[in-house]
Amino acid sequence: MATKQLQAAPTPTRPRSTNGVINGTQAGTGDTRIVAIVYGQGQEEIVSVFADVLGKPYRLASGFLAVGNEDYGTVIGIAASNAKVDIESRDESLVVAINSHCVNLGMPPDVDLSSASDYEFLYTESPFFRRDLSRFIAFTLGQISHHETLITKPRTYFISTTFPDVRTALSNLDILSVGSDAVEIRVDLLKEPLPDGTFSSIPSLSYVGEQVMLLRQRTELPIIFTTRCTRENGRFPMDNPELYYQYLYRAIQWGCEYIDVEIWLPEEIRRKLFEKRGNSRIISAFHDFSGTFKWPSPQAQSIFEESRKYGDIVKMITSINSMSENYELEYFRSQIKLNNPDGPPLSAVNMGQLGQLSRALNTVFSPITHPLLPIVAAPGQMSAAEINGALSTMGQLPKKNIYAIGIRATLTRDFAPSAYKDRAAIILSSSREDAASAIFALRSLNIGKIYTVGFKAHGPLALGVEPFTSIESVQRVDQPFVIISALPPGKSHLVQPLLRHFSTVKRTGGSNGVGMGKIFVDLANGPRKGDPLAVAEQNGWTAYGFADTSAFTTVETLRLLVGQNVPYSFVRLASGRGLC
Ligand SMILES: O=C1C[C@@](O)(C(=O)O)C[C@@H](O)[C@@H]1O
Numbered sequence: 311m312a313t314k315q316l317q318a319a320p321t322p323t324r325p326r327s328t329n330g331v332i333n334g335t336q337a338g339t340g341d342t343r344i345v346a347i348v349y350g351q352g353q354e355e356i357v358s359v360f361a362d363v364l365g366k367p368y369r370l371a372s373g374f375l376a377v378g379n380e381d382y383g384t385v386i387g388i389a390a391s392n393a394k395v396d397i398e399s400r401d402e403s404l405v406v407a408i409n410s411h412c413v414n415l416g417m418p419p420d421v422d423l424s425s426a427s428d429y430e431f432l433y434t435e436s437p438f439f440r441r442d443l444s445r446f447i448a449f450t451l452g453q454i455s456h457h458e459t460l461i462t463k464p465r466t467y468f469i470s471t472t473f474p475d476v477r478t479a480l481s482n483l484d485i486l487s488v489g490s491d492a493v494e495i496r497v498d499l500l501k502e503p504l505p506d507g508t509f510s511s512i513p514s515l516s517y518v519g520e521q522v523m524l525l526r527q528r529t530e531l532p533i534i535f536t537t538r539c540t541r542e543n544g545r546f547p548m549d550n551p552e553l554y555y556q557y558l559y560r561a562i563q564w565g566c567e568y569i570d571v572e573i574w575l576p577e578e579i580r581r582k583l584f585e586k587r588g589n590s591r592i593i594s595a596f597h598d599f600s601g602t603f604k605w606p607s608p609q610a611q612s613i614f615e616e617s618r619k620y621g622d623i624v625k626m627i628t629s630i631n632s633m634s635e636n637y638e639l640e641y642f643r644s645q646i647k648l649n650n651p652d653g654p655p656l657s658a659v660n661m662g663q664l665g666q667l668s669r670a671l672n673t674v675f676s677p678i679t680h681p682l683l684p685i686v687a688a689p690g691q692m693s694a695a696e697i698n699g700a701l702s703t704m705g706q707l708p709k710k711n712i713y714a715i716g717i718r719a720t721l722t723r724d725f726a727p728s729a730y731k732d733r734a735a736i737i738l739s740s741s742r743e744d745a746a747s748a749i750f751a752l753r754s755l756n757i758g759k760i761y762t763v764g765f766k767a768h769g770p771l772a773l774g775v776e777p778f779t780s781i782e783s784v785q786r787v788d789q790p791f792v793i794i795s796a797l798p799p800g801k802s803h804l805v806q807p808l809l810r811h812f813s814t815v816k817r818t819g820g821s822n823g824v825g826m827g828k829i830f831v832d833l834a835n836g837p838r839k840g841d842p843l844a845v846a847e848q849n850g851w852t853a854y855g856f857a858d859t860s861a862f863t864t865v866e867t868l869r870l871l872v873g874q875n876v877p878y879s880f881v882r883l884a885s886g887r888g889l890c
Pocket residue numbers: 470494496536538570595625627659661677678687688689691
């Protein structure tokens with residue numbers, strides 16, 4: 311079968327896709343050919359579901375030769391028995407052929423139809439079926455694409471699942487994939503049970519197809535399809551490269567978003583996969599376990615050059631013998647970036663414990679593991695939590711900005727952003743660094759003048775920021791709309807005179823009118839002198855404390871870093887604090 315595909319006539323050029331999602335927001339039109347669904351006996355209903363998902367009418371036709379220009383805009387259903395007769399002679403510039411197959415019926419898909427179709431949709435009549443179908447068709451027709459969005463993210467991770475049967479992973483998949491941008495299925499590690507109680511040496515295509523389907527039904531994340539070879543810490547035999555073509559091409563047909571193609575494979579195979587990848591993206595993979603590979607070498611350079619020929623992402627993974635090789639890799643990475651501004655992104659890490667630093671420093675598709683997985687996919691692999699912990703120790707996580715977003719969320723809890731526009735604010739802090747998040751937050755709300763107590767802003771933070779230098783300068787200021795104290799707990803009482811001075815109760819007799827002080831935020835955490843929050847409230851301020859900003863910061867951290875929405879009220883309760 312593989313040979314047949316390799317010898318097939320020149321690859322038909324697919325109508326150029328406009329590449330799906332642009333910046334994650336705009337859907338493209340994608341492949342505009344007539345969609346023909348091949349359906350199994352008694353399964354014609356699937357055609358109407360495809361049509362419904364695509365928002366088009368449908369009709370059943372007697373074969374591919376009965377499809378013509380007049381069918382543009384209509385989804386065509388063709389029974390598998392008829393499709394077998396003329397699928398090979400279809401006009402590929404007119405029709406995109408999708409072989410649909412219901413795995414519940416206990417039979418594998420027809421091998422000839424699988425091979426001859428452009429794509430293959432495997433399904434079960436489960437509750438997951440429609441969502442899966444819609445993702446499959448939108449992706450394969452190029453109406454959505456994850457890649458454009460993912461390569462612009464500052465950091466991307468994928469979880470390497472190492473289960474012999476993905477069914478064991480399904481119940482934990484959400485937990486396993488927290489923090490991941492993609493899920494890798496290590497096809498070479500799958501173990502297909504045989505009737506005699508043993509396992510097949512490599513899992514059959516129909517078993518693998520079902521496993522991919524099950525995984526896709528349970529995750530929204532793009533799937534990376536990997537057949538790692540025996541020489542590179544995998545189990546896929548290397549004696550027949552065409553077997554790789556057979557599996558990897560089928561993964562494209564199944565709509566896997568990423569296909570891992572090893573660089574040792576013959577160029578002809580890598581080229582064909584690249585040309586026929588449709589909307590899937592190729593990760594060109596190189597692994598070296600010899601321990602002799604060196605980053606500062608012509609070999610490293612030429613591996614990158616060879617990989618980029620047929621790769622949308624270049625992956626280079628090696629074993630090292632000393633810590634300094636991590637620095638050599640960082641230099642290599644920086645040179646590649648510099649010299650290949652339009653080249654494919656490089657994902658490169660060193661294996662083993664010595665290489666863990668490089669796993670934290672790699673920003674493109676970093677492979678991660680999880681404590682719930684049966685084995686790590688490679689020596690030295692770390693979890694997302696471990697990598698984030700290392701990055702945070704090295705000061706590499708955008709803590710300050712996320713904190714600023716937490717402060718901003720606190721400020722806008724009771725007031726819309728427009729309430730802050732052009733109004734005055736006061737920030738108290740012992741240092742510029744501690745005040746930075748508050749300045750960012752206020753700036754993002756278009757605040758007017760910011761007055762500072764206890765520090766002077768410098769550089770980009772200084773614009774529109776003026777220090778209070780004396781009591782007189784305080785008295786010259788109009789009523790500030792917001793006061794933020796970033797003072798440490800031991801000094802947090804120092805804000806109290808200001809809260810009293812600008813008391814809205816005193817001036818208005820209790821009415822908190824427009825133009826009066828509204829919001830006080832105390833960022834101090836820990837035992838302190840005085841009770842600035844109580845003083846603020848007595849003087850007519852709406853007061854927020856550390857519990858509010860930290861709960862909002864947690865909510866925003868989860869949303870930004872991990873992509874999970876957790877309600878603010880839940881975080882407050884979970885941290886043992888009541889709601890207020
Ligand atoms: O290529 C890689 C990277 C990897 O080998 C690692 O070192 O983490 C793990 C593999 O599963 C994956 O396909």
